[in-house]
Structure formats: structure tokens, C-alpha cells
Amino acid sequence: MLDDRSAIEHHKYSRRLTELEKRSAAAQQQQNKRSPKTHIGNKIRGIRVKRYVFNGERVLKLVVLFSVILLFMIYIISPWSKVTTLHVTGNHDLTKEQVEKNTNIYPGRFIWGVYLTRHQLIKQAIHKNPQIKSLKVEVTGPQSLRISVKENALLGTAVINNDTYAVLADGQLQRTKGADNGIAYKRFDGHKKALATAATQLGKLKPAIRNGISSVSYQPTKEYPDRIIIYMRDGNTIYGDLNTIGDKMEYYPAIAASMKNKGIIDLQVGAYSYDYGSKDK
Known part of the structure; x- marks a missing residue:
């Protein structure tokens, strides 16, 4: 009786194993249909082509780089x-x-x-x-x-101790051989610092105003120790302070336009004008 049962179970196991083998074979066959195997020779050829392309690109990059360097070196030493x-x-x-x-x-x-x-x-x-x-x-x-x-705009010239200097807009003085047609700076002997200050102030002016100045004379007094007198090409005379004249001269065109006759414009303290010879100062 035991032998019969063993035989039956063995038969069932054999049948299941056979079914599993058939299923596995069918699945493998279906997978092979979906993605057929690539021949190993084709794979090797593909790898070689990629390698050749990669090496070719590297060589080409090196050739281009060294060519550029060579051309640059030739350019540096050439008349070009x-x-x-x-x-x-x-x-x-x-x-x-x-x-x-x-x-x-x-x-x-x-x-x-x-x-x-x-x-x-x-x-x-x-x-x-x-x-x-x-x-x-x-x-x-x-x-x-x-x-x-x-x-640094060239404002004019000054003669100091028999030496002629070009006066620049930033206050620097530069030795020169002769005068130009700019502003003539007078009576600044021994007062280079005052000259530099006056030049710096006048250097602030717009060219249209600055070009209208004929000469600048340093004439201090006890009451006004920093006084300069500016002679304009249009015939007016300006009294000013060398420390503030650059700012106050901006109003000159408006003041001159309001004057009926040529005269003096005093910019030392405040700003007012009067005709030559007038006692109303």
C-alpha cells in the first residue's frame, strides 16, 4: 500500500516538473523572439569604430590647439x-x-x-x-x-622770478619757454601757493567763461588778504577771493548781462556791481 502511494506521488512530481520545464522553454523562446541576440562579431566591430572615432577626436583637438599656438607665436614675432x-x-x-x-x-x-x-x-x-x-x-x-x-587744461602763463610757467587747471605749474594766448597771471612773485589756489578755482569754470578772462592780478589788502582782480576781455573788472572765485564766477554771465555799462563786479563778499567812476559802491 505504501508503495502504491509513493508511486502516485512520484508520478505527480514528474508531471509537474515536466510542465515547469515546458513553461520555461516557452518563455525563453518568446523572449528570444522579442529581442534577438546580436552577433558577438558585430559588437566587437562597434567597439572598434567608437574607439577610432574617440581617438580621432582627441588627435584633431590636439592638432587645432597646437596650430593656434603656432599661429599666435608667428603673429607675435611678425610685422603683422x-x-x-x-x-x-x-x-x-x-x-x-x-x-x-x-x-x-x-x-x-x-x-x-x-x-x-x-x-x-x-x-x-x-x-x-x-x-x-x-x-x-x-x-x-x-x-x-x-x-x-x-x-589738465592749460589756463595761461605766469612769470615768477623771471621764469615763465604754464599754469594748469589743477594748480600745477610747468616751466615753459614762452607765453600763450591764455590768461596772464600777474604779481604772483613769491606767491606760488596763491597762484596754484587761484588756478585750481578758475579751472572749475566752463570754457566759455574762462576764455573770457584776459588776466588775473594778485593784489591783497589788509581787509582782503586773498584778493585777486580779474580783467575780462569784454571790458569788465572783477574783484574776488582766490579761495572762492571759481564758484562765484559761475554767476558772471547773468550779472554782466544785467549791467547797462561796463564796470566793476565785486564778488569778494556777496555779489554786486557798479559802473566805472561810480561812487555807489
């Missing part, structure tokens, strides 16, 4: 890197030749040398010539530069 065009802008009193001489920048210099040392060249130019207030050097092309100049 020399300045052929130099533009100078912003200069009024200074000539282009003066700017070139003071900056040591001129056609024929290597452009890369100028650009790399531009800060040092600018400092040297400002030290050489006080008329140069600031400079800016820009590369505008493979062979062209632009120098932008901001000047």
Missing part, C-alpha cells in the same frame, strides 16, 4: 603685430606728437608689448607731462591702438 594705426582722442592743448612722445607709443612698436606694459607707460607719461591728467590705451584692431587723453 606692429602698430600701423594710432588714434589719439580727447587732446586739445596737446598735439598727437606730444602724446606719442610722452607715452612712448608710436607706429612701429609691437602691439602686444604696448598692451602688456600699458599701465607702466601711462604712469611714466603722467610723470613726464603734468598736462596729462589721465590716459587709456585700447587695442582696436590687430594693428591699431587708441589713446584716450584727459588733459
Whole structure:
């Protein structure tokens, strides 16, 4: 009896195992239909192609990089890197030749040398010539530069102890050989500080007002120790304080327009005017 039961169970187990094997084989067959196997030879060829492409890209990048470096080195030592065009802008009193001489920048210099040392060249130019207030050097092309100049305006000249000085808008004095057509500063012998202060004040004025000044004379008194007298080209005379004249002279056009005759405008304390010879002061 036990042998019969064992035989029955063995038969059932064999039948289940057979069914499982059939199911597994069917599933494997269905999977093979969905995604057929790629031949190993094709895989190897694909890997080789990708490797060739990757190596080719690396070689191409290196060739381009070294070509650029080589061309740049050739450009640096070739005449193509020399300045052929130099533009100078912003200069009024200074000539282009003066700017070139003071900056040591001129056609024929290597452009890369100028650009790399531009800060040092600018400092040297400002030290050489006080008329140069600031400079800016820009590369505008493979062979062209632009120098932008901001000047200390040249106001006029002063003779101090038989030496002639150019008077600049920031109060600096620069030795010069001759007078120009600007403002003539008189009676400032032994008073360079007063001259510098007066020049700084007048340097604030708009060119339209400043260009109307013929001369400035330092004439202090006990009551007004900083008095200067300004003689205008239109015939008027201004009394002012050298410490405040730059601000008060801004009102000159309006005051002059309100005067019926030429006369004196007193800007030392307040602001009022009267005709020449008038006793109403």
C-alpha cells in the first residue's frame, strides 16, 4: 500500500516538473523572439569604430590647439603685430606728437608689448607731462591702438622770478619757454601757493567763461588778504577771493548781462556791481 502511494506521488512530481520545464522553454523562446541576440562579431566591430572615432577626436583637438599656438607665436614675432594705426582722442592743448612722445607709443612698436606694459607707460607719461591728467590705451584692431587723453587744461602763463610757467587747471605749474594766448597771471612773485589756489578755482569754470578772462592780478589788502582782480576781455573788472572765485564766477554771465555799462563786479563778499567812476559802491 505504501508503495502504491509513493508511486502516485512520484508520478505527480514528474508531471509537474515536466510542465515547469515546458513553461520555461516557452518563455525563453518568446523572449528570444522579442529581442534577438546580436552577433558577438558585430559588437566587437562597434567597439572598434567608437574607439577610432574617440581617438580621432582627441588627435584633431590636439592638432587645432597646437596650430593656434603656432599661429599666435608667428603673429607675435611678425610685422603683422606692429602698430600701423594710432588714434589719439580727447587732446586739445596737446598735439598727437606730444602724446606719442610722452607715452612712448608710436607706429612701429609691437602691439602686444604696448598692451602688456600699458599701465607702466601711462604712469611714466603722467610723470613726464603734468598736462596729462589721465590716459587709456585700447587695442582696436590687430594693428591699431587708441589713446584716450584727459588733459589738465592749460589756463595761461605766469612769470615768477623771471621764469615763465604754464599754469594748469589743477594748480600745477610747468616751466615753459614762452607765453600763450591764455590768461596772464600777474604779481604772483613769491606767491606760488596763491597762484596754484587761484588756478585750481578758475579751472572749475566752463570754457566759455574762462576764455573770457584776459588776466588775473594778485593784489591783497589788509581787509582782503586773498584778493585777486580779474580783467575780462569784454571790458569788465572783477574783484574776488582766490579761495572762492571759481564758484562765484559761475554767476558772471547773468550779472554782466544785467549791467547797462561796463564796470566793476565785486564778488569778494556777496555779489554786486557798479559802473566805472561810480561812487555807489
